[in-house]
Amino acid sequence: MTVLRSGVDTTATEFAANREAMLAKLADLDAEHAKAVAGGGEKYVSRHRARGKLLARERVELLLDPDSPFLELSPLAAWGTDYQVGGSLVTGIGVVEGVECLVNASDPTVKGGAINPWGMRKGFRAADIAAQNGLPTVNLVESGGADLPTQKEIFIPGGRTFRDLTRSSAAGVPTVALVFGNSTAGGAYLPGMSDHVVMVKDRAKVFLGGPPLVKMATGEESDDESLGGAEMHARVSGLADYLAVDERDAIRLGRRIVARLNWRKRGPAPAADYAEPEHDPEDLLGIVPTDLKVPFDPREVIARVVDGSDFDEFKPLYGSSLVTGWAQVHGYPVGILANARGVLFSEESQKATQFIQLANQTNTPLLFLHNTTGYMVGKEYEQGGIIKHGAMMINAVSNSKVPHISVLMGSSYGAGHYGMCGRAYDPRFLFAWPSAKSAVMGPQQLAGVLSIVMRQGAEARGQAYNEEHDAAMRAMVENQIEAESLPTFLSGMLYDDGIIDPRDTRTVLGIALSAVHTTTVEGADSFGVFRM
Incomplete structure (x- = not known):
């Protein structure tokens, strides 16, 4: 055995200072994570609950095996933007009936679960992780489709969502959709391109165009249920493979689907026994x-x-x-x-x-x-x-x-x-x-490089260099690079997975x-x- 010895002195002043600084950063991080957990805020959470519906994270928790971990991915997506932290989507890796799955859950308390540009990017990253690692995907769907005011950023690249589903199926990696509410317009293709589909009776609404759009396009009068209701899709169109009586039943059915996948990991198994680290x-x-x-x-x-x-x-x-x-x-x-x-x-x-x-x-x-x-x-x-x-x-x-x-x-x-x-x-x-921290270089170095280049430029032009302007420029650049180097900023940009x-x-x-x-x-x- 080549066990590493430790030279850390936990009683040292420097260690205590480092620890306090890290705990302060973790407290700040908890506050930012709380924003994602809060969803659309108390008003919309209360409205959602009044309709007898579960929240996105509650659906995830019921889907996963009891007491099993959930590695949430990109929880700070959209941090620092005008969009809700988390991007109106919960993604992560969890165990369902003993099978590791990539789980996506729409957050309907944030603009009805509509996908905004950051939620779209977060979904793409989740799809990449599922594809690279061969993970079955379970989508917990309740989304009004694209966030229409930002359609110019969503429509063209957004089709990749459906492409990824079909490629996963072609690769023999299952995809499951549990539809709890609206899944409209382009969102209708999400269950349409999944291998297994469960819809909740009287709740799920899946159609390419809702009654108002159908009226405008064709003049036809219709209602939600006959146009895209769960029972219609289970009995008439065949889009729904299973009709759930309520949300918990849908999750039960989803778990049974995963249990029947006969899924086996293809990589080598870990060592049968191993020791925990010697150091705390x-x-x-x-x-x-x-x-x-x-x-x-x-x-x-x-x-x-x-x-x-x-x-x-x-x-x-x-x-x-x-x-x-x-x-x-x-x-x-x-x-x-x-x-x-x-x-x-x-x-x-x-x-x-x-x-x-x-x-x-x-x-x-x-x-x-x-x-x-x-x-x-x-x-x-x-x-x-x-x-x-x-x-x-x-x-x-x-x-x-x-x-x-x-x-x-x-x-x-x-x-x-x-x-x-x-x-x-x-x-x-x-x-x-x-x-x-991550950037092209440290804030002081970057500001210093710009200062040298500007100083040389002034000298080449035969101009006096303004030292007061230089100091202001350096301070501004250092502050900007420092802010853009921080992990919350980078995580909001989806440059890490959490x-x-x-x-x-x-x-x-x-x-x-x-x-x-x-x-x-x-x-x-x-x-x-x-x-x-």
């Missing part, structure tokens, strides 16, 4: 410094996340700014790449390239723990080949076929974000800690690794040309 995950609150310029040892994180705190480090004496090695998380093997001192040099880049190739040879998923300011700059490093060595690492990440999972713990700046498998490199999952409590990292990774093993895990058999 509570310590993760105090490990990341309040000032991200101060480095911290990622082995302290690894020791509190992996099984038995057991970690076999690869090339420990070479490229020491990047820690690489092998471990298990909840019985699943992983290769870990973790930034130790922020900067990536040529040695770290070459070490990462070899390690990624080894992981692909052994079909081992990769876990990237981010705390990087990017690749090293300067004459010595440019002459030493930092560009081609950084390109080697990015090449390896880009063409690696084993599942990747990324966790942003601290900084994730510049091309280092790319080399450590940022969002653009399609990790299966990407999560952030409240301490994380901000997590550091203490939950092991649990979240366990759920994610279980999900990726729904499909076969196979490494790449070729890479692009490596510049040597």
